[in-house]
Amino acid sequence: MLNYIWAFMILVGIAYGAFCGNMAEISGGVIDSAKEAVELCITMLGIVGFWTGLMEVAKESGLVGGLTRLLTPVLRFLFPRIPKEHKAFQYISVNFIANILGLGWAATPAGLKAMEELAALKREGEKNKNGQLQDKICNYKNCHGIKQKGDEQKDTHLDIASNEMCIFLIMNISSLQLIPVNIIAYRSQYGSRNPAVIIVPAILATLISTLTAVIFCKIMDMGRKE
Amino acid sequence: MRVLANLSNLMIPVFIFYIVAYGFAAKTPVYDVFIKGVKEGLKTVVGIMPTLIGLMIAVGILRASGILEFWGGFLGNITNPIGFPGDLVPLTFVKMFSSSAATGLVLDIFKQYGPDSKIGLMTSLMMSSTETIFYTMSVYFMAAKVQKVRFTLSGALLATLAGTIASVILAQSTYSLLF
Numbered sequence: 001m002l003n004y005i006w007a008f009m010i011l012v013g014i015a016y017g018a019f020c021g022n023m024a025e026i027s028g029g030v031i032d033s034a035k036e037a038v039e040l041c042i043t044m045l046g047i048v049g050f051w052t053g054l055m056e057v058a059k060e061s062g063l064v065g066g067l068t069r070l071l072t073p074v075l076r077f078l079f080p081r082i083p084k085e086h087k088a089f090q091y092i093s094v095n096f097i098a099n100i101l102g103l104g105w106a107a108t109p110a111g112l113k114a115m116e117e118l119a120a121l122k123r124e125g126e127k128n129k130n131g132q133l134q135d136k137i138c139n140y141k142n143c144h145g146i147k148q149k150g151d152e153q154k155d156t157h158l159d160i161a162s163n164e165m166c167i168f169l170i171m172n173i174s175s176l177q178l179i180p181v182n183i184i185a186y187r188s189q190y191g192s193r194n195p196a197v198i199i200v201p202a203i204l205a206t207l208i209s210t211l212t213a214v215i216f217c218k219i220m221d222m223g224r225k226e
Numbered sequence: 227m228r229v230l231a232n233l234s235n236l237m238i239p240v241f242i243f244y245i246v247a248y249g250f251a252a253k254t255p256v257y258d259v260f261i262k263g264v265k266e267g268l269k270t271v272v273g274i275m276p277t278l279i280g281l282m283i284a285v286g287i288l289r290a291s292g293i294l295e296f297w298g299g300f301l302g303n304i305t306n307p308i309g310f311p312g313d314l315v316p317l318t319f320v321k322m323f324s325s326s327a328a329t330g331l332v333l334d335i336f337k338q339y340g341p342d343s344k345i346g347l348m349t350s351l352m353m354s355s356t357e358t359i360f361y362t363m364s365v366y367f368m369a370a371k372v373q374k375v376r377f378t379l380s381g382a383l384l385a386t387l388a389g390t391i392a393s394v395i396l397a398q399s400t401y402s403l404l405f
Contacts, residue, residue, distance in 0.1 A: 005320065005327050009284035017291030025290040033286030037279040040333065041271055049267040054245055056263025057256050061249035104270075108365070115370040159373040166378040169366055173357045174385035179237065180354035186329070187350060190336035197404050198350045199234035201396045205355035209389030216384050220377045 040189050047185040055103050064101070068093040078171070078217070079164055088117035092168060099176040107172075114168060122162045167217040174213035175206050230403045277326045285330035294334070310394055311345050314352070318390060325358040342405055348397035355389035 017026045058064050071093055072084075082089050091114035098107035161169075180202050187195035249256040288294050294316070302312025313335060321328040332349050339345045359382045367375060 005324060006280060006284050009281075009288050009327075013284070013287035013291040013293060016293040016296075017287070020292050022291050025292075026287055029286040029290030030283055033282045034279055036286075036333075037275070037282040040282075041275045041278060044271045045268055048271050049264040052267025052270065053260040053263035054242060056266065057249040057254060057259050058245045059263075060259045061245075061252040061254040061256075063245065063248050063252075111366060112369040115366050115372075119370040119372070159371060161367065161370070161372045161374060161376045161378060163376075165367075165370060165372060166376050166381065169363060169378050170381035170385060172366070173359050173362050173382040175355055175357045175389065177354065179241065180350070182329075183332075183350050183353050186333060186336060187341040187346075190333070190341045192341035192346075193405075194231065194235070195341070196238055197231050197234050198347065198354065199237050200230050201234075201347075201400050201404070202351050202354035205351045205389055205392040205396055208392035209355045209385045212388035213381060213385040216377075216381045220381065 040186070043189040044182075044185050047188065048181065051102070051181045055101055055106075058101070059106075064094075064097055067097050067100075071096055078167055078214070082118075082121065082164060086117065086121060088114055088121055088164070091117055095168075096171070096176060099172065100178050102177045102179055102181050111168075111172060115165060118162060118165050118168065119158065121164070123158060125162075126158070163221050167221060170213045170217055171210070174210045176210060177206060178203060230400055231405075234404075274326065278329070281327050281330035282333065284327075285334050289334055289338075309398060311348070313339075313345060314348060317349065317352070321353070321356070322359045322386065324361060328353065328358075344397060344401050347401055347404065348393055351393035351397055352390055355393055356386045359383065359386060 014026060017023055055064075068090075075089065075093060075096070076084070079089070079092065082092075091110050094110040095107050095114055098104075098110060179199055183198065183202075184195045187198070246256060249259070294313075297316060298311075298313040300312070301315040305312050305315055317328055317331045317335070320331055332353055335349050336346055341347075341350065359379070363375060363378060363382065367373070367378075
Protein backbone atom coordinates (compact mmCIF):
# COMPACT_ATOMS: atom_id res chain seq x y z
CA MET A 1 0.00 0.00 0.00
CA LEU A 2 2.65 2.47 1.04
CA ASN A 3 4.62 1.66 -2.11
CA TYR A 4 1.78 3.18 -4.10
CA ILE A 5 1.11 6.15 -1.82
CA TRP A 6 4.80 7.05 -1.58
CA ALA A 7 5.47 6.75 -5.32
CA PHE A 8 2.26 8.70 -6.03
CA MET A 9 3.26 11.58 -3.75
CA ILE A 10 6.76 11.87 -5.22
CA LEU A 11 5.82 11.44 -8.87
CA VAL A 12 2.78 13.74 -8.77
CA GLY A 13 4.73 16.33 -6.76
CA ILE A 14 7.67 16.49 -9.15
CA ALA A 15 5.47 16.37 -12.26
CA TYR A 16 3.25 19.19 -10.98
CA GLY A 17 6.32 21.15 -9.84
CA ALA A 18 7.88 20.83 -13.31
CA PHE A 19 4.61 21.98 -14.85
CA CYS A 20 4.42 25.06 -12.61
CA GLY A 21 8.14 25.78 -12.65
CA ASN A 22 8.66 25.06 -8.94
CA MET A 23 11.69 22.80 -9.38
CA ALA A 24 14.04 24.92 -7.25
CA GLU A 25 11.53 24.84 -4.38
CA ILE A 26 11.35 21.06 -4.67
CA SER A 27 15.13 20.69 -4.42
CA GLY A 28 15.10 22.81 -1.29
CA GLY A 29 12.04 20.94 0.02
CA VAL A 30 13.78 17.57 -0.18
CA ILE A 31 16.77 18.73 1.84
CA ASP A 32 14.70 20.63 4.40
CA SER A 33 12.29 17.74 4.92
CA ALA A 34 15.09 15.23 5.47
CA LYS A 35 16.62 17.50 8.09
CA GLU A 36 13.25 18.11 9.68
CA ALA A 37 12.47 14.38 9.93
CA VAL A 38 15.64 13.81 11.94
CA GLU A 39 14.95 16.80 14.21
CA LEU A 40 11.47 15.48 14.84
CA CYS A 41 12.84 12.05 15.77
CA ILE A 42 15.13 13.68 18.34
CA THR A 43 12.13 15.32 20.03
CA MET A 44 10.25 12.02 19.81
CA LEU A 45 13.13 10.12 21.40
CA GLY A 46 12.70 12.13 24.59
CA ILE A 47 8.91 12.19 24.84
CA VAL A 48 8.16 8.66 23.63
CA GLY A 49 11.10 7.25 25.59
CA PHE A 50 9.79 8.84 28.78
CA TRP A 51 6.30 7.50 28.14
CA THR A 52 7.37 3.93 27.40
CA GLY A 53 9.55 4.00 30.53
CA LEU A 54 6.59 5.11 32.61
CA MET A 55 4.39 2.42 31.09
CA GLU A 56 6.98 -0.22 31.89
CA VAL A 57 6.67 0.85 35.54
CA ALA A 58 2.87 0.54 35.28
CA LYS A 59 3.26 -2.94 33.83
CA GLU A 60 5.86 -4.26 36.30
CA SER A 61 4.03 -2.89 39.34
CA GLY A 62 0.87 -4.78 38.42
CA LEU A 63 -1.12 -1.65 37.59
CA VAL A 64 -1.86 -2.83 34.05
CA GLY A 65 -3.02 -6.20 35.40
CA GLY A 66 -5.35 -4.44 37.84
CA LEU A 67 -6.79 -2.29 35.06
CA THR A 68 -7.41 -5.41 33.01
CA ARG A 69 -9.61 -6.77 35.80
CA LEU A 70 -11.46 -3.44 35.98
CA LEU A 71 -12.22 -3.77 32.31
CA THR A 72 -13.90 -7.19 32.67
CA PRO A 73 -17.53 -5.90 32.90
CA VAL A 74 -17.06 -3.85 29.72
CA LEU A 75 -15.62 -6.83 27.90
CA ARG A 76 -18.43 -9.11 29.08
CA PHE A 77 -20.89 -6.62 27.60
CA LEU A 78 -19.05 -6.47 24.27
CA PHE A 79 -18.25 -10.19 23.99
CA PRO A 80 -20.98 -12.05 25.88
CA ARG A 81 -20.29 -15.36 24.10
CA ILE A 82 -16.58 -15.68 24.88
CA PRO A 83 -16.08 -17.90 27.96
CA LYS A 84 -14.53 -15.86 30.77
CA GLU A 85 -11.57 -18.20 31.25
CA HIS A 86 -10.83 -18.41 27.54
CA LYS A 87 -7.44 -17.15 26.42
CA ALA A 88 -9.09 -14.89 23.83
CA PHE A 89 -10.68 -12.94 26.67
CA GLN A 90 -7.32 -12.32 28.36
CA TYR A 91 -5.61 -11.24 25.16
CA ILE A 92 -8.45 -8.87 24.34
CA SER A 93 -8.16 -7.29 27.82
CA VAL A 94 -4.43 -6.77 27.42
CA ASN A 95 -4.91 -5.34 23.94
CA PHE A 96 -7.61 -2.88 25.10
CA ILE A 97 -5.62 -1.70 28.13
CA ALA A 98 -2.48 -1.28 26.04
CA ASN A 99 -4.51 0.73 23.53
CA ILE A 100 -6.06 2.90 26.23
CA LEU A 101 -2.60 3.66 27.64
CA GLY A 102 -1.18 4.32 24.18
CA LEU A 103 1.18 1.33 24.15
CA GLY A 104 0.94 0.52 20.48
CA TRP A 105 3.83 -1.91 20.51
CA ALA A 106 2.23 -3.87 23.36
CA ALA A 107 -1.26 -3.72 21.89
CA THR A 108 -0.46 -5.28 18.53
CA PRO A 109 1.10 -8.59 19.67
CA ALA A 110 -1.76 -9.12 22.16
CA GLY A 111 -4.25 -8.23 19.44
CA LEU A 112 -2.76 -10.76 17.04
CA LYS A 113 -2.91 -13.46 19.72
CA ALA A 114 -6.52 -12.48 20.44
CA MET A 115 -7.40 -12.92 16.76
CA GLU A 116 -5.77 -16.37 16.69
CA GLU A 117 -7.70 -17.38 19.81
CA LEU A 118 -10.94 -16.05 18.34
CA ALA A 119 -10.28 -18.17 15.27
CA ALA A 120 -9.73 -21.19 17.53
CA LEU A 121 -12.93 -20.38 19.40
CA LYS A 122 -14.81 -20.23 16.12
CA ARG A 123 -13.40 -23.63 15.14
CA GLU A 124 -14.55 -25.13 18.47
CA GLY A 125 -17.98 -23.62 17.95
CA GLU A 126 -18.30 -25.12 14.49
CA LYS A 127 -17.43 -28.57 15.77
CA ASN A 128 -20.12 -28.44 18.42
CA LYS A 129 -22.87 -27.85 15.95
CA ASN A 130 -22.97 -31.60 14.97
CA GLY A 131 -21.92 -30.76 11.46
CA GLN A 132 -25.38 -29.38 10.67
CA LEU A 133 -24.08 -25.94 9.90
CA GLN A 134 -21.26 -27.39 7.89
CA ASP A 135 -23.77 -29.15 5.63
CA LYS A 136 -25.68 -25.93 5.24
CA ILE A 137 -22.54 -24.08 4.25
CA CYS A 138 -21.57 -26.75 1.77
CA ASN A 139 -25.04 -26.57 0.23
CA TYR A 140 -24.84 -22.80 0.13
CA LYS A 141 -21.48 -22.93 -1.54
CA ASN A 142 -22.62 -25.49 -4.08
CA CYS A 143 -25.66 -23.41 -4.91
CA HIS A 144 -23.54 -20.34 -5.43
CA GLY A 145 -20.92 -22.19 -7.40
CA ILE A 146 -18.09 -21.46 -4.98
CA LYS A 147 -15.12 -23.63 -5.83
CA GLN A 148 -13.77 -25.94 -3.19
CA LYS A 149 -10.44 -27.69 -3.31
CA GLY A 150 -10.26 -31.08 -1.63
CA ASP A 151 -7.96 -30.18 1.25
CA GLU A 152 -9.41 -26.77 1.98
CA GLN A 153 -12.96 -28.04 1.92
CA LYS A 154 -13.19 -28.36 5.70
CA ASP A 155 -11.68 -24.97 6.37
CA THR A 156 -13.31 -22.76 3.78
CA HIS A 157 -16.03 -21.52 6.12
CA LEU A 158 -13.35 -20.54 8.62
CA ASP A 159 -12.22 -17.67 6.45
CA ILE A 160 -15.37 -15.76 7.43
CA ALA A 161 -14.93 -13.36 10.34
CA SER A 162 -16.92 -14.16 13.49
CA ASN A 163 -18.99 -11.46 15.20
CA GLU A 164 -16.36 -11.30 17.94
CA MET A 165 -13.58 -10.68 15.42
CA CYS A 166 -15.54 -7.88 13.76
CA ILE A 167 -16.32 -6.22 17.08
CA PHE A 168 -12.75 -6.57 18.32
CA LEU A 169 -11.33 -4.94 15.21
CA ILE A 170 -13.90 -2.14 15.06
CA MET A 171 -13.08 -1.29 18.69
CA ASN A 172 -9.40 -1.18 17.83
CA ILE A 173 -9.96 1.05 14.82
CA SER A 174 -12.28 3.41 16.71
CA SER A 175 -9.24 4.23 18.88
CA LEU A 176 -9.26 3.72 22.63
CA GLN A 177 -6.21 5.83 23.40
CA LEU A 178 -6.56 8.13 26.41
CA ILE A 179 -3.50 10.37 25.99
CA PRO A 180 -2.31 10.89 22.40
CA VAL A 181 1.41 10.99 23.18
CA ASN A 182 2.66 11.12 19.59
CA ILE A 183 0.43 14.05 18.64
CA ILE A 184 1.55 15.90 21.76
CA ALA A 185 5.17 15.29 20.74
CA TYR A 186 4.52 16.59 17.21
CA ARG A 187 2.75 19.65 18.57
CA SER A 188 5.63 20.37 20.86
CA GLN A 189 8.13 20.07 18.00
CA TYR A 190 6.16 22.58 15.92
CA GLY A 191 6.14 25.25 18.58
CA SER A 192 2.78 24.78 20.30
CA ARG A 193 2.49 27.02 23.36
CA ASN A 194 0.68 24.22 25.15
CA PRO A 195 1.06 20.82 23.42
CA ALA A 196 -1.01 18.88 25.98
CA VAL A 197 -4.01 21.20 25.79
CA ILE A 198 -5.72 18.81 23.37
CA ILE A 199 -6.06 15.95 25.87
CA VAL A 200 -9.62 16.61 27.09
CA PRO A 201 -11.20 17.35 23.68
CA ALA A 202 -9.22 14.40 22.26
CA ILE A 203 -10.71 12.11 24.90
CA LEU A 204 -14.18 13.43 24.02
CA ALA A 205 -13.61 12.82 20.30
CA THR A 206 -12.29 9.31 20.98
CA LEU A 207 -15.25 8.63 23.25
CA ILE A 208 -17.69 9.66 20.51
CA SER A 209 -16.03 7.48 17.85
CA THR A 210 -15.82 4.54 20.26
CA LEU A 211 -19.43 4.88 21.46
CA THR A 212 -20.63 5.00 17.86
CA ALA A 213 -18.63 1.84 17.24
CA VAL A 214 -20.09 0.11 20.33
CA ILE A 215 -23.67 0.92 19.35
CA PHE A 216 -23.05 -0.25 15.78
CA CYS A 217 -21.44 -3.49 17.00
CA LYS A 218 -24.27 -4.30 19.42
CA ILE A 219 -26.87 -3.77 16.69
CA MET A 220 -24.94 -5.93 14.21
CA ASP A 221 -24.26 -8.57 16.84
CA MET A 222 -27.94 -8.90 17.65
CA GLY A 223 -29.18 -8.65 14.10
CA ARG A 224 -26.97 -11.07 12.23
CA LYS A 225 -26.10 -14.69 12.57
CA GLU A 226 -22.74 -15.87 11.35
CA MET B 227 -12.97 29.88 30.98
CA ARG B 228 -9.85 27.76 30.85
CA VAL B 229 -11.25 24.73 32.62
CA LEU B 230 -10.66 22.47 29.63
CA ALA B 231 -7.10 23.62 29.19
CA ASN B 232 -6.40 23.27 32.91
CA LEU B 233 -7.91 19.80 33.02
CA SER B 234 -5.78 18.76 30.06
CA ASN B 235 -2.67 20.11 31.74
CA LEU B 236 -3.51 18.31 34.97
CA MET B 237 -3.78 14.88 33.39
CA ILE B 238 -0.15 14.23 32.57
CA PRO B 239 1.35 15.19 35.95
CA VAL B 240 -1.40 13.32 37.82
CA PHE B 241 -0.89 10.30 35.58
CA ILE B 242 2.88 10.31 36.17
CA PHE B 243 2.45 10.79 39.91
CA TYR B 244 -0.05 7.94 40.17
CA ILE B 245 2.06 5.46 38.21
CA VAL B 246 5.29 6.22 40.06
CA ALA B 247 3.51 6.22 43.45
CA TYR B 248 1.78 2.92 42.64
CA GLY B 249 5.04 1.35 41.49
CA PHE B 250 6.88 2.63 44.54
CA ALA B 251 4.19 1.32 46.89
CA ALA B 252 4.25 -2.05 45.13
CA LYS B 253 8.01 -2.18 45.79
CA THR B 254 8.85 -2.19 42.08
CA PRO B 255 12.42 -1.02 41.37
CA VAL B 256 10.86 1.96 39.61
CA TYR B 257 13.98 3.57 38.23
CA ASP B 258 15.50 0.35 36.81
CA VAL B 259 12.20 -0.63 35.24
CA PHE B 260 11.73 2.89 33.86
CA ILE B 261 15.17 2.80 32.18
CA LYS B 262 14.35 -0.59 30.66
CA GLY B 263 11.12 0.84 29.22
CA VAL B 264 12.88 3.92 27.83
CA LYS B 265 15.24 1.64 25.90
CA GLU B 266 12.23 -0.06 24.31
CA GLY B 267 10.73 3.33 23.42
CA LEU B 268 13.97 4.53 21.83
CA LYS B 269 14.02 1.40 19.70
CA THR B 270 10.46 2.15 18.56
CA VAL B 271 11.36 5.71 17.56
CA VAL B 272 14.53 4.62 15.76
CA GLY B 273 12.39 1.96 14.06
CA ILE B 274 9.97 4.55 12.63
CA MET B 275 12.75 6.98 11.69
CA PRO B 276 13.29 5.63 8.13
CA THR B 277 9.52 5.82 7.53
CA LEU B 278 9.40 9.39 8.78
CA ILE B 279 12.34 10.44 6.61
CA GLY B 280 10.82 8.80 3.53
CA LEU B 281 7.35 10.20 4.02
CA MET B 282 8.33 13.67 5.15
CA ILE B 283 10.44 14.02 2.02
CA ALA B 284 7.49 12.87 -0.11
CA VAL B 285 5.17 15.38 1.59
CA GLY B 286 7.91 18.02 1.30
CA ILE B 287 7.99 17.49 -2.45
CA LEU B 288 4.19 17.71 -2.66
CA ARG B 289 4.19 20.89 -0.59
CA ALA B 290 6.99 22.56 -2.60
CA SER B 291 5.33 21.69 -5.91
CA GLY B 292 2.30 23.79 -4.94
CA ILE B 293 -0.16 20.99 -5.64
CA LEU B 294 -1.40 20.79 -2.04
CA GLU B 295 -2.66 24.40 -2.19
CA PHE B 296 -4.28 23.58 -5.50
CA TRP B 297 -6.10 20.53 -4.07
CA GLY B 298 -6.90 22.27 -0.82
CA GLY B 299 -8.42 25.22 -2.67
CA PHE B 300 -10.34 22.94 -4.99
CA LEU B 301 -11.67 20.61 -2.30
CA GLY B 302 -12.23 23.52 0.05
CA ASN B 303 -14.86 24.93 -2.29
CA ILE B 304 -16.87 21.76 -1.68
CA THR B 305 -16.14 21.14 1.99
CA ASN B 306 -15.72 24.65 3.47
CA PRO B 307 -19.49 25.38 3.43
CA ILE B 308 -20.04 22.44 5.85
CA GLY B 309 -17.26 23.70 8.15
CA PHE B 310 -14.63 21.21 7.04
CA PRO B 311 -11.38 22.80 5.78
CA GLY B 312 -10.25 21.58 2.35
CA ASP B 313 -6.70 21.09 3.64
CA LEU B 314 -7.95 18.26 5.83
CA VAL B 315 -9.56 16.24 3.02
CA PRO B 316 -6.31 14.58 1.79
CA LEU B 317 -5.41 13.79 5.41
CA THR B 318 -8.78 12.14 6.05
CA PHE B 319 -8.26 9.76 3.15
CA VAL B 320 -4.58 8.99 3.66
CA LYS B 321 -5.27 8.30 7.35
CA MET B 322 -7.45 5.32 6.41
CA PHE B 323 -4.54 3.63 4.64
CA SER B 324 -1.39 4.57 6.48
CA SER B 325 -0.86 6.33 9.75
CA SER B 326 2.76 7.18 8.95
CA ALA B 327 1.80 8.78 5.64
CA ALA B 328 -0.88 10.70 7.54
CA THR B 329 1.74 11.83 10.03
CA GLY B 330 3.66 13.44 7.16
CA LEU B 331 0.56 15.46 6.22
CA VAL B 332 -0.18 16.36 9.85
CA LEU B 333 3.31 17.78 10.31
CA ASP B 334 2.86 19.75 7.13
CA ILE B 335 -0.36 21.27 8.47
CA PHE B 336 1.37 22.08 11.77
CA LYS B 337 4.21 23.72 9.88
CA GLN B 338 1.94 25.81 7.71
CA TYR B 339 -0.78 26.85 10.15
CA GLY B 340 0.84 26.11 13.52
CA PRO B 341 -0.37 23.44 15.97
CA ASP B 342 -2.28 26.07 17.97
CA SER B 343 -4.41 27.22 15.03
CA LYS B 344 -8.00 26.02 14.70
CA ILE B 345 -7.08 23.73 11.83
CA GLY B 346 -4.11 22.47 13.87
CA LEU B 347 -6.46 21.62 16.74
CA MET B 348 -8.85 19.87 14.37
CA THR B 349 -5.97 17.84 12.94
CA SER B 350 -4.75 16.87 16.42
CA LEU B 351 -8.21 15.66 17.43
CA MET B 352 -8.76 13.77 14.19
CA MET B 353 -5.47 11.93 14.56
CA SER B 354 -6.26 11.09 18.19
CA SER B 355 -9.77 9.79 17.67
CA THR B 356 -9.28 7.07 15.04
CA GLU B 357 -6.79 4.46 13.89
CA THR B 358 -5.73 3.35 10.44
CA ILE B 359 -8.52 1.19 9.01
CA PHE B 360 -6.98 -0.86 6.23
CA TYR B 361 -3.63 -1.49 7.87
CA THR B 362 -5.19 -2.70 11.12
CA MET B 363 -7.66 -4.88 9.30
CA SER B 364 -5.11 -6.53 7.02
CA VAL B 365 -2.64 -7.29 9.83
CA TYR B 366 -5.23 -8.65 12.27
CA PHE B 367 -7.28 -10.63 9.81
CA MET B 368 -4.11 -12.15 8.41
CA ALA B 369 -3.39 -13.51 11.90
CA ALA B 370 -6.82 -15.16 11.99
CA LYS B 371 -6.60 -16.25 8.33
CA VAL B 372 -9.89 -14.49 7.63
CA GLN B 373 -10.86 -13.22 4.20
CA LYS B 374 -14.52 -12.31 4.52
CA VAL B 375 -14.56 -9.38 6.91
CA ARG B 376 -18.37 -8.98 7.14
CA PHE B 377 -19.38 -5.84 9.06
CA THR B 378 -15.86 -4.84 10.11
CA LEU B 379 -15.29 -2.36 7.29
CA SER B 380 -18.66 -0.62 7.59
CA GLY B 381 -18.23 -0.34 11.37
CA ALA B 382 -14.70 0.99 11.02
CA LEU B 383 -15.78 3.57 8.44
CA LEU B 384 -18.69 4.63 10.62
CA ALA B 385 -16.43 5.04 13.68
CA THR B 386 -13.95 7.05 11.60
CA LEU B 387 -16.73 9.27 10.28
CA ALA B 388 -18.07 9.84 13.80
CA GLY B 389 -14.56 10.65 15.05
CA THR B 390 -13.97 13.11 12.20
CA ILE B 391 -17.28 14.91 12.69
CA ALA B 392 -16.70 15.03 16.45
CA SER B 393 -13.21 16.46 15.90
CA VAL B 394 -14.49 19.24 13.66
CA ILE B 395 -17.34 20.18 16.01
CA LEU B 396 -15.17 19.95 19.14
CA ALA B 397 -12.42 22.01 17.54
CA GLN B 398 -14.94 24.68 16.48
CA SER B 399 -16.62 24.82 19.86
CA THR B 400 -13.66 24.49 22.24
CA TYR B 401 -11.08 26.54 20.36
CA SER B 402 -11.83 29.75 22.22
CA LEU B 403 -11.80 27.88 25.54
CA LEU B 404 -8.39 26.34 24.91
CA PHE B 405 -6.32 29.14 23.46
